[in-house]
Amino acid sequence: MDASLETLEGLSKLDDIGAKADPEFMTSLSRGLTVLQCFAEEQGPLSIARASQLTGLSRGSVRRCLHTLQCLGFAEARGSHFMLLPRVLRLGYAFLSSDALATVAQPLLARAAADLGESCSLGIRDGDEVCYLARAEASRIMSIALRVGSRLPLYCTSMGRVLLAHASPAEQKAYLDRTVLTARTADTVTDPEALLALLRTVREQGYALVDQELEIGLRSIAVPVFGRDRTLLGALNVGAQSVRVSPEQLLDHYLPALQQISVELGLQGVR
Template identity: 60%
Template sequence: MYNLTMLEANGDPEFMTSLARGLAVLRCFADEQRPMTIAQASRLTGLSRPAVKRCLHTLVRLGYAAQEGVSYVLRPKVLALGYAYLSSSTLAMRAQPLLDQLRDELHESCSLGVNEEDEVYYVARAEVSRIMSISLRVGSRLPLYCTSMGRVLLSGQSKENQRAYLRRAKLVALTPHTQTEPGDLLALFDHVAQEGYAIVDQELEIGLRSIAVPVEGPDGVVAAINIGMQATRITVAELRSRYLPPLRKVAAELRALVTNPRR
């Protein structure tokens, strides 16, 4: 949920409160993945019901949403907002064919993620047809501290930034295996930075293992590539032996493409 009160109170004369409110309401649909009522959007954003109603009315008038009884749903026109990023992002565009090749080679789903608002944002993904309890897609968001891509992204930051993140983050034990102690997590970030990869074993969800490697740019780690799978299908040792080398190969290829965009 956006903390709009803090944003509106900082005295920035250029800040458009009405736009921030509209975007906050729009984001509710992505967070909840279901039709929204005015009351639900009000609770999620912290905005008053009249303010939410005006935002939704505007979205309907502009063709980004539709009203169905007491609920509201998004219309296809909203896809243009996300596509604007994907079509202009050199990283996402250049990563997709590499992820497709990696998926076909390993027969596993793989993803590219970046750090945005203290979360892993999925900006490219190549999927195989396999049932997993966590449904991931471009635009999905997951915590940094308990995911393989998140730890790779954090490992590329300064110690000061890592500590600041751990003070801000809600370190919730999502499973009995989730690491939540700040000192232990700082040590894990150091280990990931030294080894050049991260493995997370059932910390995000029981039965799910993943491995990730960094994608580096001129100024450090800019993204992470990972493969996630059911723990019953592969051991941690096999993650290292079978999946780490091809992941590193794709990360190196993507780094070369991003560093030399004319290639």
């Protein structure tokens, strides 16, 4: 597995690199946080063996990390497996409560979701994924199962493509060099050159429309959010089931609403 920042095993392999390059680098903390991230991969009980497999760390190192998390109240042992405890939410809430962009965006997203009848989201780039920073759900029985903190690939999502489109050519190339463009559906764009062409179009037209590339039956449209100095702050999107909303409806009715929120967020001067 490639030792990049985007893999758990890659993170553990960078321990030695970081320790050698920076005398202030704390390897034990790095390993503990890497093990903690395993729970996001599994989304359920985690065994020492599985955590070792995910991170590339020895079972002894993993056991000590999990034991420490247990002693600190972040996890508990259940037989041969470990589960996270509610205390871990403090870490995420601390970030969200201090993030002005999410705070300002939430009521705007709620207003748009009520007006459009579809869920609206704000996302930021975190490594090679888009992370949902704020979200307002539509009041529907059947809705898309995403929440604040959800993470999706950059290459096949509308917000991800907006964020990639505004990266530098060097960043885009580096991303494509280390990323396998897996076909999530029959419509997923998996050719690097075709994706680069799409990203150029996204940047020029100011939005990304993704039609059933992440998941069959799901369409979405996204726009960038810029600060007053034209720094990219994040992306906004609306996602809808394809049986309800056509691509033309996304462009005619949903895109203007997203563009209005984007302008309002930019004028707030957040971040």
